[in-house]
Amino acid sequence: MENQALVTIIPWTFIAQILNLFIQMYLVKRFLFKPIKEILAKRQAMSDEQLDIARASRAEADALKEQYENSMANAKAEANEIITAATKTAEQKSDEIIGDANRKAAAAKVKAEAEIAQERKKAVNELKNEIGGMAIDLAGKVIEREISEDDHRKLIEEFIENVGEAS
Amino acid sequence: MDFDISGARIFFRIPTGIPILGDILISETLVVTWIVMALITGLCIWLTRDLKVEKVSKKQAVAEWLVELAENFVRNNTGGTRFDKLIPFVAALFATSVISNLISLVGLRSPTADLSTEAAWAVVVFIMITYQKINAGGLLGYMKGFTEPIAVMTPFNILSELATPVSMACRHFGNILSGVVINGLIYAALAAGSAALLGLLPGAVGDFLSKIPILDVGLPAILSVYFDWFSGVMQAFIFSMLTVMYIANAAEG
Numbered sequence: 001m002e003n004q005a006l007v008t009i010i011p012w013t014f015i016a017q018i019l020n021l022f023i024q025m026y027l028v029k030r031f032l033f034k035p036i037k038e039i040l041a042k043r044q045a046m047s048d049e050q051l052d053i054a055r056a057s058r059a060e061a062d063a064l065k066e067q068y069e070n071s072m073a074n075a076k077a078e079a080n081e082i083i084t085a086a087t088k089t090a091e092q093k094s095d096e097i098i099g100d101a102n103r104k105a106a107a108a109k110v111k112a113e114a115e116i117a118q119e120r121k122k123a124v125n126e127l128k129n130e131i132g133g134m135a136i137d138l139a140g141k142v143i144e145r146e147i148s149e150d151d152h153r154k155l156i157e158e159f160i161e162n163v164g165e166a167s
Numbered sequence: 168m169d170f171d172i173s174g175a176r177i178f179f180r181i182p183t184g185i186p187i188l189g190d191i192l193i194s195e196t197l198v199v200t201w202i203v204m205a206l207i208t209g210l211c212i213w214l215t216r217d218l219k220v221e222k223v224s225k226k227q228a229v230a231e232w233l234v235e236l237a238e239n240f241v242r243n244n245t246g247g248t249r250f251d252k253l254i255p256f257v258a259a260l261f262a263t264s265v266i267s268n269l270i271s272l273v274g275l276r277s278p279t280a281d282l283s284t285e286a287a288w289a290v291v292v293f294i295m296i297t298y299q300k301i302n303a304g305g306l307l308g309y310m311k312g313f314t315e316p317i318a319v320m321t322p323f324n325i326l327s328e329l330a331t332p333v334s335m336a337c338r339h340f341g342n343i344l345s346g347v348v349i350n351g352l353i354y355a356a357l358a359a360g361s362a363a364l365l366g367l368l369p370g371a372v373g374d375f376l377s378k379i380p381i382l383d384v385g386l387p388a389i390l391s392v393y394f395d396w397f398s399g400v401m402q403a404f405i406f407s408m409l410t411v412m413y414i415a416n417a418a419e420g
Contacts (some may be wrong), residue, residue, distance in 0.1 A: 002177050002180075003173040003174050003175065003176050003177065004173075004174035004175050004176075004177055004192065004194055004281075005173075005174050006172060006173060006174045006344070007174075007282055007340075007344075008174065008282060008283070009282050009283045009286050010189070010192055010194070010281075010283050011187065011188040011189055012183075012188060012189070012190070012191040012192060013192060013194060013196055013197060013281065013283035013284075013287075014283045014287045014290075015188075015287070016197055016200075016287075017196075017197075017200065017278075017283055017284045017287035017288070018287045018290070018291055020200050020201075020204060020263075020287075021259065021260065021263065021287065021291060022291075023204065024204050024207060024208075024259040024262070024263050025255050025256045025258075025259040025260075026255075027204070027207070027208045027211065027259075028207065028211060028255050028258050028259040028262065029259075031208055031211035031212050031215060032211040032214065032215060032230065032233065032234065033234060033237075033254070033255050033258070035215040035218055036215060036218070036230055036231055036234040037234070038218075039218040039219075039220060039227075039231075040231070040234075042220050043220050043221075046220055046221075
């Protein structure tokens with residue numbers, strides 16, 4: 001079998017090796033780079049998707065939290081309102097009750113005073129009449145003569161008036 | 168004991184009758200190159216079989232690592248993603264070079280021990296470099312580049328331009344050929360040594376045993392760590408590295 005020279009360039013071998021290099025480049029590209037690139041892209045897409053999902057659920061959770069916090073704050077405000085209203089109502093009621101009682105007591109006092117005054121007036125009048133009668137009787141008996149009863153009465157009333165003022 | 172180192176064997180000679188180009192020689196170089204290509208392609212197909220997005224197998228991890236390695240190699244040496252189109256080319260170049268260099272370990276003749284192979288690669292790289300230079304500075308700018316810094320330098324500039332592919336090809340070829348030569352020398356020397364040693368034995372036993380190159384077992388394997396493994400991987404790396412760097416430099420103008 002013949003051998004080529006140790007250091008030589010065979011033109012056709014040279015051309016074939018150039019073609020071989022490009023064929024090899026295509027083969028490596030087709031069978032190694034393309035599938036690996038595809039799988040890497042797929043993985044990238046998947047992790048992106050996962051991240052998106054995570055971000056979305058996080059946003060959802062945040063929204064829920066905010067909503068919850070809002071409703072908590074609302075509930076607190078409402079409770080405060082209710083308490084305030086209740087306190088107010090209670091105060092109003094108690095004021096009303098106390099006022100009522102005061103008024104009633106005052107009315108009772110006024111009535112009692114009026115009654116007392118009336119009683120007194122009545123007593124005074126009775127006394128006046130009695131004393132008047134007595135005085136007339138007494139005077140009649142003392143003088144033993146009938147003076148005009150009207151004069152007497154006038155005198156007595158004047159006297160009693162004085163007595164009433166003095167008492 | 169005679170020892171000689173010759174070029175690749177020629178299996179077929181297809182006459183073409185074309186002057187200069189000569190006959191098509193189906194030599195060891197071409198046949199082993201096809202074996203190397205089949206190996207690389209088979210490896211690629213095997214590595215990328217049933218790829219998964221999750222829970223990747225070790226095989227897939229290796230494949231992904233290789234792709235990332237190639238990408239990083241090109242991107243780090245060109246400083247960016249401008250030359251991403253070059254990645255499969257550089258990967259193919261490196262893979263072919265490395266497997267061609269190492270295939271001598273199984274007894275086949277390295278295609279890279281034939282200057283035709285390296286010359287082909289270097290010319291492809293040279294065309295790429297020139298294309299990038301013309302692309303960056305225009306045809307006039309490229310021509311003008313040879314007259315700098317002074318017109319007298321033009322011949323030297325042209326020489327240095329041509330020296331790039333020549334040096335790339337010869338560096339790779341020289342290293343691999345030297346490995347072949349040294350390995351051949353060592354095998355021959357050790358065979359001669361063992362023949363001399365065992366020939367000391369008397370009678371027919373000595374005659375028989377002296378034909379067995381017993382010293383060839385062991386020592387050449389250790390030496391091949393440097394001459395085949397280290398040198399083979401190193402030259403493939405250097406060739407790819409220079410390819411990327413020359414092209415990146417050319418694009419910068």
